[in-house]
Amino acid sequence: MVEKLLVFFVDSNKPAPKITIIEEDKSDMVVLNDYIGPESDIISIGEKPVEVVSHKTGEVFNFSVQVYKIYYSPITSRISLTANKREVTDTPIHQYIPEFKETLFEVTSGKQKNYTVKAYVLGKFLDDSVTVERDGFKINPERLGKEEGEIIADVSETEIEKAAAKVVKEYFAEEVDKRSEEKRAKIINYINESAPWHRSLINDVDIDSMPMGISNFELEMRFQKAKYEREREIKISIHELQEIAENEDNDIDFQNQIHELTAKISIASKNDLAHYVCTRKKVIELFDSFRKRKDDGTASYESTMHNLIYPMGYNSEELDYEDHNLWLLDERLAFSKFTASDYS
Template sequence: MSNVNVKRLVDNIRSGTNIYTPLVELVVNAIQAIDEKAAGKGLVQIEVLRSGQADIIDRLEDVDGFVVKDNGVGFTKANRDSFDTLYTEQKIADGGKGFGRFTCLKYFNRVKVSSTFQNGSGFQDRSFRMGLDKDIIVDEKVAESTAKETGTVIEISGIKSVKFPDKRLETISRVVVERLLPYFVDKDCACPSVVIREAKDASGTLSLNDYLGKDSSQIVEMKVENGTFSLKANDEEKTFHVRVFKFYSPRVAKSKVSLVAHRREVTDNPLQSQIPEFGEEFYEPGPDGDVSKGRNFVIKAYVFGDYLNDNVSLERGEFRFQTDADLLNGISQNDIEQKAAEIARSAVGSEIAERKRRKEARIADYVSSDAPWHRTLANKIDFTALPMRPSNQDIELHLQKKKYEKEIATRSQVAAVLKSDNPSELSEKITQLMESISETSKNDLIHYVSMRKCVLDLFSKSLEIDGDGKHKSEGDVHDIIMRRKKDSEDLDYDAHNLWILDERLNFSSYVSSDKPLNKANSDRTDITVFNRRVAFRGENEASNAITIFEFKKPQRDNFADPSSKEDPVQQIVRYVNQIREGKFKTPSGRDILVNDTTPFYGYVVCDLTAKVRKWLHTEKEFTPMPDGMGWFRWFGNNNLYMEVISWTKLLRDAEMRNKIFFSKLGL
């Protein structure tokens, strides 16, 4: 008579179990019962119980439970009393926790036991159910038996809310084999025959043992030169042994590393977490290299060791050490899996090496074609952690992360040097740091120049006609140079491409783009730039130039008509006068400091059609530039120098200024 709150105990099972755990537990108990009998010719039979309506596709009903039969020693009084004892120590030598049977009640409503055992010179039958109240064993019956052989039949049925994930016998048997592979490959203890079949139809019986040991087996052990490694836990060396297997016709296309405790798989994690090149299946050609008869396979590395046996959890779903860094024990799950992954890699070394080579070529191609500013950095960092087939985003994020880490390290080193009181070390450290800073700066410059090439390509494209034979509006090309309705209060200082117009504009302290300077209904320029004050005269008078731009749509020339109210030359003159008269302030409310000697520069960007050329020559008295792609004039009374240049000249001049940089980078 036991006194255990069985329901609460079952409800508290949390760690690492799943719907297959009860079945695995029953098969292991059956194998142990056969080992205890030590009579040879052991047999474990698994029958699949089904219920519900058959699926129209596979014509199979859902799995409702299992019956596991064995010809082992049976439920003797000692075994019966052990079953009725929570945390029994009867199987402690085999790694028994005295708890596994309760996982049956976590996933199934009913657990029934029928067993024949030897009692003296005769046999007896024992049957009972697992209870859900205070008693573990209920409805127990013991009677004399006419049987001539011992054995046990355990039924788990009435699956709970969790639906069994698989239906086909082949799939279920494959999962059980993977979970219990250490039993099937144990060289010191032969595994009994284990078969599986439908409870209603014994004709389609499958042997789990046939997954191994034959020419056509789906699981084959691979040779490894050294399958042993050691790790240190609290100054004590712990030894682990790894066995690597090929799994042909993989159920899921993932190679894995499994940690084993007492011949049972406890955890299995993708090998690609440690070595990304395990991310895809492998392929093995058929005899004589026949591709048509080849087979796909994945790798599974099983890790054994006393450290794993000693630290497995009660439910056998996890270990008592940490997944990552383990300060208490010194050895983490990640440490073990990393070492095992390296041994697994040695078993398929040539294919892994080829996959790694392809990844390196992919990274090199990205850096060369799309991110040349990373060339120096890419030659120095490790890309091992990247996926087997990294995307451009994967590569760029990795590079940016490493760049940031390097910059942080350099800043820390600079701070340490500045605080150092040892002059003899300064010279060498400063030299090293300057090399690091120079590399970072060089990479940033390459990035910046590459982005300029992209901007100029977009700018060139914007000047072309579209599919309807029309040119883009001035707004479209305007936005490439600088966003409309924005000023320097709204944009970062470098969030524009004013260098296309004039390199000096990169250093402007205030910019207004297509936006009234101080009120909604005032005149507005396309771009007005106020340079940073770099010198003052006498009584704090500004000396830096103010630059004004006007954009006109490509091929548009109606502004040169006599009746036009959009004369860009006259507009710029008017803006200059209004600024001189103090009619405008910056968005922050500050005065625009000008005087009689403040220089102004005006630029009109448009296409120089015949009408525009005539207009500039006869009406505006502009002088043509030597290249014929622009016109200029000096307005002495306004201290204003103005140019009217073509879109083509704007693009060509910008390309010419940057050509040497593009050439050096091979852009």
């Protein structure tokens, strides 16, 4: 209940009301104010002023960000824009700080305590911009029937939330840095163990935007996207150079562009070669494991080894190049016009 009513206590410029809960017979009185403080489960981390500059007029708007740590809360960490002591919007912090998506915790005296971070944003601009129903702000494009991203107000909710998220990140810099390093270590380990051909792409992916619990599948999709973007840039560069080649044969800048493009192509080729070599290595290791006898002395079925080399009952018109490993028998078979395997 205190968490729900916390917005009434966040404005340091106004005295907090005393809120009590009492039984009808006047017994068991509980003062909610007592549940906020250094020795309670709701702790004020600090208050910090922030400025957001209007992208239309250059005017500076002042806000105050109040940050709280709430222990044992089931709710994810959030940024709340308030108006006139009312919580109006509620946005997950991990939209701006991915490290906050996973559960936050601290260990005290050997005991783990989970916690949530809540950042309240206060300011005259928000008080003046709130709707009559107090369920949103007039600066929201959707509320005014505008398209997302259209400039309709001096500052946007997103800009204000980003400023608040920056304050939260400063207060929890140590935890964010620790989680960021863990995330980077996980990505490096994925590259070393599963995808060494992505090593040159490590600086092309936005690690900061990745959530803590990102899966290997999601990681691979990020690297594939980075690879696609790099190859797309190469194709565009080749097209542009082809257009100016006739007039710029002796131009130094043109020659430099050629060298830069060649370097990019070389890196992309190395990635593909590393992928090719690593894939072949795994196939050979699997083939060797099939050749060995099992612990009980039995051997693998001939069909098992056959299907590894070439799926039984198929021909080259039904299979993709990657679906067979004829190179295990002879490299030249990879370039044959037609191959087939009978059923047995």
